[in-house]
Amino acid sequence: MDTRTPASGNSPWLPFESRRRARDEKREAVLRTAVQLFLEQGYHRATLNEVADRLNITKPALYNYFRSKEDILFECWVMGQERVEDQIAEIESANENGLATLRMLVRAYAATMASDFGASLVRFNVADLSEANQKTTLAGKRRIDRTFRNAIKQGITDGSIKPCDVKLTAFAILGALNWIGHWYKPGGELSPDQIADDFAIRLTADIASRPQRRRPPKKAVKPTGKK
Amino acid sequence: MDTRTPASGNSPWLPFESRRRARDEKREAVLRTAVQLFLEQGYHRATLNEVADRLNITKPALYNYFRSKEDILFECWVMGQERVEDQIAEIESANENGLATLRMLVRAYAATMASDFGASLVRFNVADLSEANQKTTLAGKRRIDRTFRNAIKQGITDGSIKPCDVKLTAFAILGALNWIGHWYKPGGELSPDQIADDFAIRLTADIASRPQRRRPPKKAVKPTGKK
Numbered sequence: 001m002d003t004r005t006p007a008s009g010n011s012p013w014l015p016f017e018s019r020r021r022a023r024d025e026k027r028e029a030v031l032r033t034a035v036q037l038f039l040e041q042g043y044h045r046a047t048l049n050e051v052a053d054r055l056n057i058t059k060p061a062l063y064n065y066f067r068s069k070e071d072i073l074f075e076c077w078v079m080g081q082e083r084v085e086d087q088i089a090e091i092e093s094a095n096e097n098g099l100a101t102l103r104m105l106v107r108a109y110a111a112t113m114a115s116d117f118g119a120s121l122v123r124f125n126v127a128d129l130s131e132a133n134q135k136t137t138l139a140g141k142r143r144i145d146r147t148f149r150n151a152i153k154q155g156i157t158d159g160s161i162k163p164c165d166v167k168l169t170a171f172a173i174l175g176a177l178n179w180i181g182h183w184y185k186p187g188g189e190l191s192p193d194q195i196a197d198d199f200a201i202r203l204t205a206d207i208a209s210r211p212q213r214r215r216p217p218k219k220a221v222k223p224t225g226k227k
Numbered sequence: 228m229d230t231r232t233p234a235s236g237n238s239p240w241l242p243f244e245s246r247r248r249a250r251d252e253k254r255e256a257v258l259r260t261a262v263q264l265f266l267e268q269g270y271h272r273a274t275l276n277e278v279a280d281r282l283n284i285t286k287p288a289l290y291n292y293f294r295s296k297e298d299i300l301f302e303c304w305v306m307g308q309e310r311v312e313d314q315i316a317e318i319e320s321a322n323e324n325g326l327a328t329l330r331m332l333v334r335a336y337a338a339t340m341a342s343d344f345g346a347s348l349v350r351f352n353v354a355d356l357s358e359a360n361q362k363t364t365l366a367g368k369r370r371i372d373r374t375f376r377n378a379i380k381q382g383i384t385d386g387s388i389k390p391c392d393v394k395l396t397a398f399a400i401l402g403a404l405n406w407i408g409h410w411y412k413p414g415g416e417l418s419p420d421q422i423a424d425d426f427a428i429r430l431t432a433d434i435a436s437r438p439q440r441r442r443p444p445k446k447a448v449k450p451t452g453k454k
Contacts, residue, residue, distance in 0.1 A: 042354025044271060125352060127269025165425070168417075171410055172403040172429055179402025190395075198395055206433040 027065045028079075029055060035076040035116045043073055043128055073124060074133045080117040081140045084109060088147050098155020099208055102173075105151055107200040109144075109177050114192035119181035148174060152207070161207050173203045254292045255306075256282060262303040262343045270300055270355055300351060301360045307344040308367045311336060315374050325382020326435055329400075332378055334427040336371075336404050341419035346408035375401060379434070388434050400430045 014022065033054050037046040048069055052059040066072045087108035091101060112118035126134050148170040155161025180195060190198075241249065260281050264273040275296055279286040293299045314335035318328060339345035353361050375397040382388025407422065417425075 042352050044352075045354055125269050125271075127272055168422070168425055168429070171406060172426065175403035175406025175409075176399040177402070178406055178409075179398060182402075182405075183398055195395070198392070199399065202395070202399055202433065206429065 023065075030062060030065055031072065031076050031079055032116070034072045035079075035120050038073065038076065039116060039119060039123055043069075043124055048072075070128065070130060070133070074129055074136075076117060076120040077124065077129075077133075077137055077140075080112065080115075080119075080121040081137075083112050083115075083117060084121070084144060085140075087112065088144075092147075097158045097160040098151050098153070099160035099204065102148070102151040102155060102161070103200045103204055105148060106173065106177065106203050107196045109174075110180055110196040110199045111192045113177055113180035114184040114186075114195060119184070122178045122181040145170060145174065155207075160209055161204075162209050164207050169207060176203055250292075257289060257292055258299065258303050258306055259343065261299045262306075262347050265300065265303065266343060266346060266350055270296075270351055275299075297355065297357060297360070301356055301363075303344060303347040304351065304356075304360075304364055304367075307339065307342075307346075307348040308364075310339050310342075310344060311348070311371060312367075314339065315371075319374075324385045324387040325378050325380070326387035326431065329375070329378040329382060329388070330427045330431055332375060333400065333404065333430050334423045336401075337407055337423035337426045338419045340404055340407035341411040341413075341422060346411070349405045349408040372397060372401065382434075387436055388431075389436050391434050396434060403430055 013019065030051065034046075034051045037051055037054070040046070048059050048062055051072075052062055062072075066075065088105070091104045091108065094101070094104070096104065109118075113122070126137055129137060149166050152161055152164070152166045152169055156163055156166070176199065180199075184192070184195070240246065257278065261273075261278045264278055264281070267273070275286050275289055278299075279289055289299075293302065315332070318331045318335065321328070321331070323331065340349070353364055356364060376393050379388055379391070379393045379396055383390055383393070403426065407426075411419070411422070
């Protein structure tokens, strides 16, 4: 939000904005490398020395950007969570019906789960974080749960989703989604987008009011032509 | 399998079978306490001192039964995995059609996930195990994956399950099931059996050929009266 104009070209230092951007980029590069290493080797086995090695910097240089290994772990989680929360905000602002909202949520979250920062939401152990950070991650998890539940509730209200147990339905959907963070390997048969498209339909097919309206099937159900 | 008859009552030592049984019971008590503590606090935070404290024994006494903390972690996993494999063997010997087999698998696995040893299959980090034990757990995971996929394939062949992507279907189902190990808390609204019954239908409803046969719906679908 700081909009101060950068100093003119005579200074050997980069203008403030550029310096901030460069710092942010470096910080994110550390996180990208760290999250890969944590996912590969597990948080406890991975060392900051190896993170630094991969970045061609020294371990002390990491402390310009982060206070500790735990801080890095938490910030990896933050990267994933922020991505999900941005997606949620965008989807909610579209003001679609419950089913359409739920499908957009599934699609977006599935694609995120097939990314390193996304996987960090489910692959790391919350117990490795400080108490304050544990609280933050729990609150984030709850926001995601609530968002999925709200879409389902809305769908039941607006008729796009069949009456169902909202909590169990959300758990089943989020479980299938979170598991992507465990099994997805880049370069596999399916791209993140293909998985996301498939899951958006697959995980909501049973609760969608149409094309299969389960009750009351008083008369012949016309094929809709949709898959 | 050892059926030797115990020595008569004069010895101050328990008969061989009884001693073996007592040892097994103590060993399992250690695992039950350890798995609870690992789930509560995370494997790295939990200490063997606290395991011993909760059992009213000393930490060195634990080494009568286990070589190391890692050995205990692995044996917790073994307890869960053996339960699942016993269930698989029983279900497969029932020789039902693919859909019925899949539903039995879902039901059994869901109930197991809502137990401590079951949760240990998904809550701990494989990277914390020795390389040999990591291989064993990966092989176990693959056997479970294969069993679910085989049931789906069989169902497609025998017509009880609609043609679908077998791998993605198995991933979606197992994801929803594995997530139970994360969210289930004893004493909640639903018992493990209720969750298992619900999931057995919920996770297979969309791929079941009946009661909703999605294609070709040439004529009116009769309500079957089944839920």
